[in-house]
Amino acid sequence: MKNDQPKFSKLDKRIGTLGKGISGQVDLYETKNKFGYAVKVYYPKENYESNKEFKIRVLHEYNILSKLDHCNIIKQYKYDVSLLGSTIKLYMPVGSPHLYKLVRNRNNLEQDELLCIWKQLCQGIKYLHSVNICHRDIKLENIIFDSEYKLIKIIDFATAQEVAPDTLSIGLVGSENYAAPETFTSLKYDGKASDIWSLGIILYYLINKKLPWKSAQWNDLDFKQYQTALNEESSNTILFNLGLDAIKESQLLQPDPNKRVSIFDFDYFSWFENIRFCNSIHSCGYNHNQTFK
Structure with a gap:
C-alpha cells in the first residue's frame, strides 16, 4: 500500500x-x-x-x-x-467531490451506470464486513471517485467499528436519513445490518433521485406508510425498478434487522451478479469521467 x-x-x-x-x-x-x-x-x-x-x-x-x-x-x-x-x-x-454533489443536479443519468457505482460500493462493504468492520455512516456524502473517475472510494471512518462475530454496536451515529430503524430504538444493534440498510437507501436515491423518508422512525409519515404497506404485503412495497427477482430478494430495507439480507447473500442474486461494474482490471463500459467530471 x-x-x-x-x-x-x-x-x-x-x-x-x-x-x-x-x-x-x-x-x-x-x-x-x-x-x-x-x-x-x-x-x-x-x-x-x-x-x-x-x-x-x-x-x-x-x-x-x-x-x-x-x-x-x-x-x-x-x-x-x-x-x-x-x-x-x-x-x-485526492478524489472527486462526494457522490451526492455529483448526482443531485444531473438529469438523464443511465441506470446501468449508477448501478456500477452502487455495486462498487457493495464490494467495498463486503470487504469491510469480511474483516469484521462496520462503517456505520454509509451515505452519498461519504463516497467519492478516485482522481481518474473510475473507482469509487468509501471515506470517513470516524464512526467505523471493529466487531467480533456476534458482537453488537452501541450508540446512534451517522446521518438520520440513512440510519436503520433499530439504531433509533435499540441501545445495541448489528452494525453490519445497519450498513445494509444504508446501502438500500443509497440504491433508492440513485434510482429515484430522492430519499424515501427523512428518518426511519414511526413519527415519519413516509416511513410509517412504507412499514404499513410491508405488513399488508401491498404492491407499494416495490421500491426499485430492477426486475421481479430483485423485488423479491433484496430485503435491503427490511425494518427487521434479523430478516435483512447480509452483504454475502448478494452473490446468490442473479440480478446483482448481472450488474456490470468497474474494478481495478475491468470497466463497466461507461466513462464516468465524461459523465461526472
Missing part, C-alpha cells in the same frame, strides 16, 4: 480547501512534481478531557484504515500531530 505514497515536503503547495466540517477541514495540496493529495485537518472543538483523548478519538479512523487494502476503500498515507497535540492531520489521496 505504501509503494505509491508521494514524498511529502513542507514546501508542498496548498491549492485550496475541499470541504469543511465541525471538527476540521480537508485541504488540497500539490508536491513539486505536481502530485496532488488531500490533508484532513482535525482541530478540537469539543471538550476533550485531554489532548491524549483527542488523539485517540481522531486516530481511531487512521488506525482502522491502516489495516485495510481494497480498491474501493480510501487509503491513508500517514498522519502528523502538532507539538502540543492540539491539531492532527491525516494525509490521503
